[in-house]
Amino acid sequence: MQAYHTGTRPERRGVSTRTVIEAAKEAVSTIDLANLLCGPDRMRRVGRNWIARCPLPDHEDRSPSFTVYPETDSFFCYGCLRGGDVIELARFAWGYEKREAKMAAACLLLEFGHPIPERPASWFRKLQRQQPIRNGIEAAKILAARQRLYKRFFEPVILATYDAEDRAHDAQLFWEATGPLAEHLVANMMKAGTDG
Numbered sequence: 001m002q003a004y005h006t007g008t009r010p011e012r013r014g015v016s017t018r019t020v021i022e023a024a025k026e027a028v029s030t031i032d033l034a035n036l037l038c039g040p041d042r043m044r045r046v047g048r049n050w051i052a053r054c055p056l057p058d059h060e061d062r063s064p065s066f067t068v069y070p071e072t073d074s075f076f077c078y079g080c081l082r083g084g085d086v087i088e089l090a091r092f093a094w095g096y097e098k099r100e101a102k103m104a105a106a107c108l109l110l111e112f113g114h115p116i117p118e119r120p121a122s123w124f125r126k127l128q129r130q131q132p133i134r135n136g137i138e139a140a141k142i143l144a145a146r147q148r149l150y151k152r153f154f155e156p157v158i159l160a161t162y163d164a165e166d167r168a169h170d171a172q173l174f175w176e177a178t179g180p181l182a183e184h185l186v187a188n189m190m191k192a193g194t195d196g
Contacts, residue, residue: 024105027114030086034068056092145182
């Protein structure tokens with residue numbers, strides 16, 4: 001007898017299977033966040049929808065162009081032409097980039113007093129399994145940086161030394177000196193990559 005995968009995973013006890021974004025969408029509605037952003041009594045009902053001046057910080061709205069659609073739990077501003085769900089509203093309102101949607105969702109949960117779901121144990125096991133690979137990549141970057149530093153800055157000085165014994169001593173000394181420099185250089189490059 002052949003078993004077919006139904007597409008659903010068995011529930012694991014004590015571990016949240018929801019992502020931060022899913023949890024935020026379930027816990028906070030778009031109208032709740034819009035009310036918070038617009039301020040008390042600033043939104044008014046028009047038919048099934050709610051309208052107000054756009055609460056997004058980079059849009060000076062003179063007339064109500066911001067609409068919340070409770071049936072679809074979404075918003076659209078006809079003035080700045082932006083819309084989406086509650087996560088998109090949080091992103092636009094609080095200045096998060098598209099790639100920072102999880103951070104916006106986490107802030108949304110905290111803002112409304114909801115807990116952030118814990119990561120499952122499998123996530124930590126995966127992180128642990130991948131650690132040797134990340135360490136190897138880091139070591140390769142540091143080695144490449146050391147070789148470039150040595151070849152570009154120190155090798156000309158070493159080659160200018162006539163005495164073979166002094167040259168070997170200087171080569172060892174400069175190679176050892178490139179270690180901390182390369183580690184610092186790689187760490188700063190990685191930091192600049194995550195900041196930018």
